[in-house]
Amino acid sequence: RKEVEQDPGPFNVPEGATVAFNCTYSNSASQSFFWYRQDCRKEPKLLMSVYSSGNEDGRFTAQLNRASQYISLLIRDSKLSDSATYLCVVKGEENTGFQKLVFGTGTRLLVSP
Amino acid sequence: DTEVTQTPKHLVMGMTNKKSLKCEQHMGHRAMYWYKQKAKKPPELMFVYSYEKLSINESVPSRFSPECPNSSLLNLHLHALQPEDSALYLCASSQDPPGRGTDTQYFGPGTRLTVL
Numbered sequence: 353r354k355e356v357e358q359d360p361g362p363f364n365v366p367e368g369a370t371v372a373f374n375c376t377y378s379n380s381a382s383q384s385f386f387w388y389r390q391d392c393r394k395e396p397k398l399l400m401s402v403y404s405s406g407n408e409d410g411r412f413t414a415q416l417n418r419a420s421q422y423i424s425l426l427i428r429d430s431k432l433s434d435s436a437t438y439l440c441v442v443k444g445e446e447n448t449g450f451q452k453l454v455f456g457t458g459t460r461l462l463v464s465p
Numbered sequence: 466d467t468e469v470t471q472t473p474k475h476l477v478m479g480m481t482n483k484k485s486l487k488c489e490q491h492m493g494h495r496a497m498y499w500y501k502q503k504a505k506k507p508p509e510l511m512f513v514y515s516y517e518k519l520s521i522n523e524s525v526p527s528r529f530s531p532e533c534p535n536s537s538l539l540n541l542h543l544h545a546l547q548p549e550d551s552a553l554y555l556c557a558s559s560q561d562p563p564g565r566g567t568d569t570q571y572f573g574p575g576t577r578l579t580v581l
Contacts, residue, residue, distance in 0.1 A: 386569075395555055395572040396508065439507060443563070450521055451564035455507030 355379060356442050358456035365463055369430045373459045375423040375440030383451070384443040385416055387425050389436045390458065396439055399425075430463045437461070468492070469573035471556050477579045478546065486541040486576045488556030496562040497539040498570065499531060500555040508555055514539060515562035546580045553577050 358375045365371050377385075385402035400407065402414040402423055413426040423440055440456035469490045478484050488497065496515050500508040512531045513521035519531060528550075530542040539556055553575045560567040 383564075393553075393577070395575050398569060398571065401569070443568075445564065450513075451568070452510060452521075453563075453570060457505075457507050 354456075355444070355454045356440055356456040358438075358440050358459045360457055360459060362460040362462050365430050365461070367430055367432060367463055367465055369463075370426065370428045371430055371461060372427075373425045373438055373440075373461075375425075375456055377421050377423070377440075377442045377444075377454075379442070379444040379454075380421060382421075382442045382444040385414075385423050386441040386443075386453075387412075387414060387423075388439040388441055388455075390439055391436045396455075399438070427461075430461075432463050432465065435461055435463045469556055469558050469571055471554075471573040471576050473576055474574065475577045475579075477581065478543065479581050480546060480548070482546075483542070483544045485543065486554055486556075486578075488539040488541075488558075488573055489537055490558040490571075490573075491537055492558065492560070492571075493536075494558035494560050494571075495536070496559045496568065497533065498557040498559075499529075499539070499541050500557060500572075502553045502555055502575070504552075512541075513563065520562065543578075546578075548580050551578055551580045 387399040388396040389399045390396045402416045406415045411428045415424045437458040439458045499511040502508040514533045517533045532540040555575045556573040557570040559570045
C-alpha cells in the first residue's frame with residue numbers, strides 16, 4: 353500500500369464549479385499535512401497546510417480526519433487558473449527519527465470555460 | 466519572500482560529462498534539500514543538508530555528489546550519469562531542519578536535466 357494515495361484524475365470541471373479532492377495516508381504517526389500545487393513543468397508550490405480543525409484560505413478549504421487518516425481539499429468557484437496537479441503531502445517520522453515529506457502522486461484538475 | 470533560485474534551467478549532458486547544478490536561497494533558511502522528479506511522478510528526496518552538514522542521503526548513487534559551500538548555496542555535482550537520470554531536479558529549503566520548528570519546504574523552479 354502506498355504511504356499517500358490520491359485519485360490521479362483528471363477531474364474535468366467547468367468554471368465556477370466546486371470540486372473536492374481526497375487523500376489517504378497509511379502512517380498513523382504522521383504529524384503534518386500539506387497541499388501543494390504543481391503546474392505543468394514547474395515546481396511544487398505550497399497551497400496550504402492542513403490543520404486538525406480544518407482551515408480555509410479564500411476559495412480553498414482543507415480538512416483533516418486523523419481517525420480515518422484522510423485529508424481533503426475543496427475548491428469553490430473554480431477558475432481556469434486553478435488547472436494544475438494538486439499534491440497531497442504528509443510529513444512523517446521514520447525509524448531514524450528523520451521527518452520526511454511523502455508526496456502523493458497528485459490529482460490533476462482541468463477547469464474549462 | 467520565499468524565493469529559491471536554481472541554475473541552469475535546462476541542462477543537456479553526455480554520459481561522460483561532469484556538470485553541476487546550483488541552488489541559492491537568501492531567506493536565512495537552515496535546511497536545504499535536493500529532490501528528483503520524473504514525469505508524472507511525485508518528487509523523490511535525494512539529500513538533506515541541515516546547518517550546512519549532510520544529514521540525509523537517501524541511498525543516492527555516487528554519481529550524484531552534493532555540496533553545501535555556505536548556508537545560502539547548495540550544489541549537486543553530476544558525473545557519469547545515465548539516460549535514466551534524466552529528470553527535473555528540484556532544490557528546496559526550509560527555515561528549520563525537518564521536525565525542528567518551521568520546516569515548511571519551499572521549492573525552486575528546478576533544473577530540467579537530459580542525459581544523452
